[in-house]
Amino acid sequence: MSPPLLSLSGVARHFGALKAVDDVRLEVPAGARHALIGPNGAGKSTLFKLITGALPLSAGTISLAGSDISRLSEHQRARRGISQTLQHSSLFLTQTVQQNVLLAAQRRHSSRHSLVPRRQAAARERVEALLSDVGLAGRAATPVAALSHGERRQVEVAVALACEPRLLLLDEPAAGMSPAESAQLVGLLKSLPESVTLVIVEHDLDVVFALATSVTVLHLGRVLLTGTPDEVRTSEAVQEAYLGTGRESLFLDGSGAAHLEVS
Numbered sequence: 597m598s599p600p601l602l603s604l605s606g607v608a609r610h611f612g613a614l615k616a617v618d619d620v621r622l623e624v625p626a627g628a629r630h631a632l633i634g635p636n637g638a639g640k641s642t643l644f645k646l647i648t649g650a651l652p653l654s655a656g657t658i659s660l661a662g663s664d665i666s667r668l669s670e671h672q673r674a675r676r677g678i679s680q681t682l683q684h685s686s687l688f689l690t691q692t693v694q695q696n697v698l699l700a701a702q703r704r705h706s707s708r709h710s711l712v713p714r715r716q717a718a719a720r721e722r723v724e725a726l727l728s729d730v731g732l733a734g735r736a737a738t739p740v741a742a743l744s745h746g747e748r749r750q751v752e753v754a755v756a757l758a759c760e761p762r763l764l765l766l767d768e769p770a771a772g773m774s775p776a777e778s779a780q781l782v783g784l785l786k787s788l789p790e791s792v793t794l795v796i797v798e799h800d801l802d803v804v805f806a807l808a809t810s811v812t813v814l815h816l817g818r819v820l821l822t823g824t825p826d827e828v829r830t831s832e833a834v835q836e837a838y839l840g841t842g843r844e845s846l847f848l849d850g851s852g853a854a855h856l857e858v859s
Contacts, residue, residue, distance in 0.1 A: 598626070599659070599661060599662035600623040600624055600625050600626070601624055601625060601626040601627075601628075601660065601661055601762060601763060601793045602622070602623070602624040602647070602658075602659070602660060602763055602793070602795065603622070603623050603624075603657075603658070603659040603660075603662075604620050604621060604622040604623075604647075604656065604657075604658055604659075605621055605656055605657050605658075605659075606619050606620075606621065606655055606656035606657070607619070607620040607621075607622075607643070607646060607653060607655070607656035607657070607658060608620070608653065608654045608655040608656050609639075609642055609643075609646055609651055609652075609653065609654050610654045615816075615817050616639050616642045616817050617639045617642050617643050617646060617817045618639075618816075618817040618818050619655075619656070619818060620639075620643060620656070620814075620817075620818065620819055621819065622812060622819065622822065624763075624793060624795060624810075625793075626661075626762075626790075626793055627790035627791070627793055628793055628794070628795075628809055628810060629785070629786075629794045629796070629807050629808050629809045629810075630793075630794065630795045630796070630808060630809070630810050630811070630812065631795075631796050631797075631798060631804045631807070631808035631810070631811045631812070632644075632795065632796070632797045632811075632812050632814060633797075633798070633799075633801070633804055633811060633812075633813055633814070633828075634813055634814035634815055634820075634837075635815070635837075637816075638814040638815055638816065638817065639814050639816075639817040639818075640797045640814055641767060641797065642817075643814070644680070644765055644767055644795075644797060646658065647678070647765060647795075648670055648673060648674075648678055648680055648765065649665075649668060649669055649670035649671075649672070649673045650670055653666055660673070660676055660677070660678065660762070660763065661762070663676075674759060676762075677760070677761050677762035677763060678761060678762070678763045678765070679756040679757070679759040679761035679763070679764050679765070680756060680764070680765040680766070680767065681749075681752045681753060681755075681756050681764075681765070681766050681767060681769055682752075682767055686752075687740045687748060687751055687752065687755070688740065689739070689740045689741040690739060690740075690741060691739065691740060692736065692737050692738060692739055692740070693727065693732055693735050693736050693737070693738050693739075693740060693743070693751050693754075694720075694723055694727070694736040694737065696740060696751055696755055697723045697726055697727065697751065697754045697755055697758050698719060698720065698723045698758075700755045700756075700758035700759055701719045701722055701723055701758040701759075702719060703759070722758070723736075723754075723758065724736070726754045726757055726758055727754055729754070729757070729787070730750045730751075730753050730754045730757075730784055731750060731780070731784065732747065732750055732751065732754065735747065744777075745772050745773060745777070746773050746774070746777030746780065746781070749769055749770075749773065749777075749781060750781075750784065752769075753766075753769070753784060753785075757788075757792070761792060762791070762792070762793060763792075763793050763795065764788075764792050764793070764794050764795070765795050765796075765797075766785075766794065766795070766796040766797070766798070767797050768797055768798055768799060769781060769785075769796065769798065769803075770798055770800045770803045771799070771800075773800075775802075778800060778802065778803055781803070782803055782806045782807050785807055786807065794807075796808070804825075805825045805829070808825055809824075809825075810822065810823070810824060810825075811823065811824070811825055811828040813828055813831075813834050813837070815837040820833060820834065820837055821833060821834055
């Protein structure tokens with residue numbers, strides 16, 4: 597039996613007396629669409645930084661496809677196949693869409709051979725295919741600054757995919773999007789091949805329940821529950837800890853979208 601693509605065992609990050617992440621244990625199989633949810637301050641973004649190597653562990657181990665990566669640098673983990681999109685855009689606004697994605701592809705295959713014309717041509721073909729995949733085939737020559745917010749998110753996904761990830765971490769990808777843009781994003785993420793495993797942090801529960809095959813709820817830095825969307829949606833513990841007042845509930849409408857209902 598193959599090991600999970602991502603495995604966290606006793607993962608912790610302490611800032612003095614503050615236990616931002618505390619004894620987190622989690623397994624994400626290859627091909628999963630896994631969501632992390634929880635109230636502000638639950639430790640979601642900190643956990644992402646621990647997985648990518650942006651922050652060092654206080655305790656525990658992180659494994660990728662059975663190999664311990666706990667002490668690898670952020671760059672080394674990226675070379676192993678971990679890619680991410682951030683809450684705040686890191687795109688080069690004055691560069692074109694194509695230039696942003698091409699730069700990521702060239703970084704992925706950086707070597708003295710990258711200047712060979714046939715390598716350059718192959719990289720450009722790869723970029724064209726990625727832009728087509730994310731719905732931006734006609735926007736390659738457009739400066740990023742001229743794009744809508746939703747289109748910039750699409751570029752960020754293309755940039756992340758240009759790094760050829762096995763594991764793609766998405767930190768609030770739908771933040772600031774309109775409902776139509778969020779629906780388009782869900783469609784894009786659903787269309788990604790199973791060779792790319794997704795872990796998403798997202799406050800928009802419509803996006804979470806439309807996309808995720810499994811969900812982990814964090815509360816005060818610890819795992820409260822990991823289960824199917826339905827198990828999480830109907831959990832009384834999640835209602836109390838994640839939603840706060842205990843008077844709200846999650847429900848699915850006829851389309852399968854998740855909403856908050858206040859009694």
